[in-house]
Amino acid sequence: MCGIVGAVAQRNITPILLEGLKRLEYRGYDSCGVALHVDGKLQRSRSTSRVADLEQQMRETGLEGFTGIAHTRWATHGAPATHNAHPHFSPSTEQARIGLVHNGIIENHDELRAELSALGYVFQSQTDTEVIAHLVDHMYNGDLFDTVQQAVKRLHGAYAIAVFSREEPHRVVAARQGSPLIVGLGKGENFVASDAMALAGTTDQIIYLEEGDVVDLQLNRVWIVDVDGKPVEREVKTVHAHTGAAELGPYRHYMQKEIFEQPRVIGDTLEGVTGIMPELFGDGAYAVFKQIDRVLILACGTSYYSGLTAKYWIESVAKIPVNVEIASEYRYRDSVPHPNTLVVTISQSGETADTLAALKHARSLGMEHTLTICNVSTSAMVRECKLSYITRAGVEVGVASTKAFTTQLAALFLLTLTLAQVNGRLTEEEEAAHLKAMRHLPVAIAAVLALEPQIIAWADDFARKENALFLGRGMHYPIALEGALKLKEISYIHAEAYPAGELKHGPLALVTEEMPVVTIAPNDSLIEKLKSNMQEVRARGGQLYVFADVDSRITSGEGVHVIRLPEHYGLLSPILHVVSLQLLAYHSALARGTDVDKPRNLAKSVTVE
Known part of the structure; x- marks a missing residue:
């Protein structure tokens, strides 16, 4: 969600800025732009299309420079439109002195807008970002670094900004508060970006800025001050980020590729x-796990559903009570903290703003035992937590998460077994059996992927529908939630998930011949109960689409469509069943002709509240 790249160099930086934006496309965006210092003026190019179109636009105009900033925007304040796209200039004229890009949300932008309008500033956009640009211009004292330090004191909210001035041609100043920002070091050149991936192939020497930091980038100098304006040294790390965009190979979309990479x-x-x-x-970790007597899981979206699945596992196997909270809600309600709680955050990017804020809130309540399940080892989440397990899903380009989700589940199951072992709940025989099952997962998932042709036939039916229900019981209810989320995210079919036993408490009113009902039917202790729920659907004329285990004794018939998974997989069954739901969502979206990898209104990395 929104991406920043900036550079000060002795060479043309246009290719660096554009390549950085391409590497940040996975975060999601609806407009993009580049601004450069050219012959004593600030010039820019903006687009509401893709970065490739912006690149062509700049090639046609010949826009080049040695100092500049670039941005991909995901709309918050103001619709996706060229006049709302970043970079923003102040004054908003040919004689612009300040250029600025911004990630985050400024909560007091209305107050500042009124103040600056009274001073004569004319606003060209509906964004909160333009407010910052005018504020910096109004406060400009000839020293951009000092000016930005003073200006950010007026801002309430979350932000990462990069600013440059017509008056200082070899300087970019950046600041962060609640939104990630890194500095890349070069020889005779320096860079700033939202994450290290944007600078892959340009530099691997990375500084992760801390909360409240302001950084001054010049050709041969990087100077950082903290929130109190005191000079600070931040550690330089060598980060070998992904050096190129993932190749699609034989696949039509990144989402399909990522499903098959599982x-x-x-x-x-x-x-x-x-x-x-x-x-x-x-x-x-051992000392922490011995001390804790409960678990609090904080996450959003797909990661939240992995946490819900883990609740079933941890309480069943390790016998430790678990509370799973939607991170965006947790810090806004009164909760009952307990010092012996293990706070577990789950995030694909490790930069999810709501989850980071929830983590800090939990710590402020005295819960200091923290662990994160994350796909990015250099992320803010990993740095904020004392313990971590890094999943190795690799770069996930598709906005709708697939391989990141299943690797989270694998890590959470490993955490379950570890907590059980430390607390004397796991025998050697049980440990060996669970490890054997986990090692077999790649083979088991490959067998589910082989069902793709059958799922494609179902997707043709789904493509003509506008609503769907998903049913699951026990630890497969969160998987039903994830299946419904995937379908609505990329096909735009309205989908809802329920515990199957809840049908008669309301959702049954929705069931007609036009309502497909997707049912997850593992051969577990709840299978007979689930069959009764399925009969309730058939009695109302509903169409059942059942993902059943091979031995579940559910047969196809009128109004009952069955695809059999190759085997029942016990506690790890949710990982297999979700793969079939990912394929159903993907092929339904494909049949409807939607933008599978970049669904409307959604972003990959949600870095604003």
Whole structure:
């Protein structure tokens, strides 16, 4: 969600800025732009299309420069339109002195807009970002670094900004508060970006800015001050980020590719796991796991559903009570903290603003035992938590998460077994059996992927529908939630999920011949109850689409369509069943002709509240 790239160099930086934007496309955006210092003026190019179109636009105008900033925007204040796209200039004229890009949300923008309008500033956009540009221009004292330090004191909310001035041609100043920002170091050139991936291939020397930092980038100098204006040294890390956009190979979309990568990335995530060892989660994990007597899971969206699944596992196997909270809601309600709680955050990017804020809130309540399940080892979430387990899903380009979700589940199951072992709930025989099942996951998932032709036939039916219900019981209810989310995200079919036993408490009123009902039917202790729920659907003329285990004794018939998964997989069954739901969502969206990898209104990395 929104991406920043900036550079000061002795060479034309246009290719660097554009390549950086391309690498940030995975975050999601609806407009993009570049601004450069050219012959004593600030010039820019903006587009409401893709970065490739912006690149062509700049090629036609010959826009080049040695100092500049670039941005991909996901609309918050103001519709996706050229006049709302970043970079923003102040004054908004040919003689612009300040250029600025911004991630985040400024909560007091209305107050500042009124103040600046009274001073004569004319606003060309509906964004909160233009307010910052005018504020910096109004406060400009000839020293951009000092000016930005003073200006950010007026801002309430979350932000990462990069600013440059017509008056200072070899300087970019950046600041962060609640939104991630990194600095890239070069020889005779320096860079700023939202994450290290944007600078892959340009530099691997990275500084992660801390909350409240303001940084001055010049050709041969990087100077950082903290929130109090005191000079600080931040550690320089060598980060080998992904050096190129993932190749599609034989696949039509990145989402399809990422679905089919799941056998490999599950294997990668579990590589080196030869036994259940607390040390897999970091130094000191054993002492923490021995001390805690409850678990609090904080997450959003798909990651929240992985947390709900983990609740079933942890309470069943480790016998530890678990509370799962939607991160965006948790810090806004009165909760009952407990010092012996293990706070677990789950995030694909490790930069999810709501989850980071919820984590800090939990710590402020005295819960200091923190662990994150995350796909990015250098992310803010990993830096904020004492313990971590890094999934190895690799770069996930598709906005709708697939392989990141299943690797989270694998990591959470490993956490379940570790907590059970530390608390004496796991025998050696049980540990060996669980590890054997986990090692077999790549083969089991590959067998589910082989069902794709059958699922394609179902997708043709779904493509003509506008609503769908998903049913699951027990630990498969969160998987039903995830299946419904995937379908609505990329096909735009309205979908809702329910515990199957809740049908008669309301959702049954929706069931007609036009309402497909997707049912997850593993051969577990609830299978007979689930069959009764399915009969309730058939009695109302509903069409059942059942993903059943091979031995579940559910047969196809009038109004009952069955696809059999190759085997029942016990506690790990949710990981197999969700793969079939991912394929259903993908092929339904494909049949409807939607933009599978970049669904409307959605962003990959949600870095605003």
